[in-house]
Amino acid sequence: MFSTRLLYILAVVVAGTVGSLLVMQLWGSRPLVWTTPATASMQTKSGWNTLSGKPPVLVGHRGEKAFMPEHSRASYWQAALEGADYIEPDLALTRDGHLVVNHNEWLGDNTNVADIPSLSHLRTNKTWLDNGRSISVTNEWFIKDMTLAQVKQLRIRQDPKFAWRPQHFNDVFSVLTFEEYLQIVRNLTVDIGRPFGVIPELKSPKFYNDGRSYPRYFEDRAILTLSHYEWAEVSVEVNRSAHADLKLQPLRALPVGVELGPSAWQSFDLDTAEYLSAHTRNVPIVALVETLPWVFTPGGLDKLSKFAAIISPWKDFFVAGADNVLRSFNVTWDSEEIKSLGGFISPHEFAAEAHRRNVSISPYTFYDSHQPMAYLCQQDTSLGTFCPTDKQAEFFYFFSLGVDYMFVENIVEARLLREQYANQVVA
Template structure:
């Protein structure tokens, strides 16, 4: 059934049953927390995101061996923890095929939660974020439950509800090893009254099948839970479609007809930013595509990713005359506002202080 949301006047949408006080019309989403300033997917990163003005925090979720959902961008954790330095876990190193790609490292599904709690987080891209290395080996890998509890705590202390947007990572793979993420996700969200009834929960996936299954499972019973179809760059493909022999790419999901189909099971789309506004060879912004218009016509929210503050990630005209790792606040604000002009409802940013400034100073 369709749970598409009503389209209101203006560029931003209002969720059914949601007042302006409950959910801002333009959302600042802390991508993996404030990952430009703290190692990603740590409670410290999520806390910093909220301190810097994020409305929503994003825990990517993967499973442990004993079926607990934890916050990691990937199930391979060699690059984001100190696991390679711990002798007792040397034998856990394996080579696996994840979504058709052979990867060697350490994987969350081979560790119990107790074992994962012995590890400490490390900065994923130290060359670009050398300042984050001072926090290496300080923070645990949090469970989804712990992230929810932090959001509740920060909601109480700040007086504003902090919403969450969990993303199921590699759902087809986890289903294949009998550690499906979906039931555990629903169970965890319902176990806490904060996510069951108070906060908005934007459930994301780059795959389509598990979102459709979640829609069948929850129906419209959770008014504040919104399913968001993540859409990667046009030439890539959802792995569930690849596994099923379906040849469609993400670009095929961006047509008007496909967005109408997405509206039958999802409440919004979260496309990669260049699917919305591309840049030419010199880095100059091009004319926006029709994707946001198509989505809004179907009553869908549109969030986009990822807006990062460092020179390394900015379009050429917005880079400052400095190093790749330099935090370029002005350039990032300009980039975000270019997308807000096109009608976005939410932005994923690694630096929520910059996102907050971009939203608060935006003049439609």
């Protein structure tokens, strides 16, 4: 018998789920026409090219943001109902030390904070360093300046830049704490009857650690919370005394026969990634990489493989190549250093090179088909030997490369394309 909670979940998200299924019927009726010089040899009925030999794992990017306000309770529910393998939260830290879930360090893009007069005095400008790059944001409300009580006054909205996304649930759901997210996934595991992976990303750790009692406050707080909810085991002791104020809810035992899904850490800050790797056991590290040239060389992969089980680059590195993508980000590099590390790996060989080091690959982000795919080759066709023209071509290309994980939006769409590829290309 369905629980009351599950019936409520179904009632809230059924409209979005049915809509996504109707969209996918269009994909199901389309003929498969796809080949490229770089990957034609990979199109053989010989199984998946992933490190495990299994189909790629689909990560619900910020839940299911194609239909629900991102990182909301409903976004996580819908991601689960649509069959995501992992459900992703982004972590931030309030002024009074609470871990909350939000993608940006600020709140104006995706909440109603501008409509709350009592919070107007918190609007400000900030500049900080993130992986060596200076980030400046003006006229915004920052999570690190707000208490949890203030953050809990807010309601989440769809980003107005994406007007095609359903707006029905704007201003309904509050910003979640990390603990609430973990409780939701545990409950979904029980109610739906299958495990879901948790894959928290620690956003801008140095930004959030600034002004704290010690420089790993953010990381240790996240470790202790994930450990309490049985998704992590502390392997090297952390500074527990600095977190005596961390009051987590008593843990309810899972029903007999119910098991939690896997967990993984994510961070663009590789110092943080190494720290998380050293202090937790059986929690793979996802090294998010975008603006570090050395990463895209054989020597760079050798270095990352010492602590990262999964490498997650922006997806265009697999299409336009490292040199073109880095130039588009205005990133420069020392040519002699790159040469000494073995040179940039070609885009269609990067996944295979990672696999040779027993490292998985997880490109990001595969958008809903209403949204432009955002490849450089769509403005300049000379960049790369292949340029996807639609969602099917995009997904089939990455499947052929052997990517192991994919951060996706519109999970139903992604699942159907994965199924099509399995039926038509894989044995």
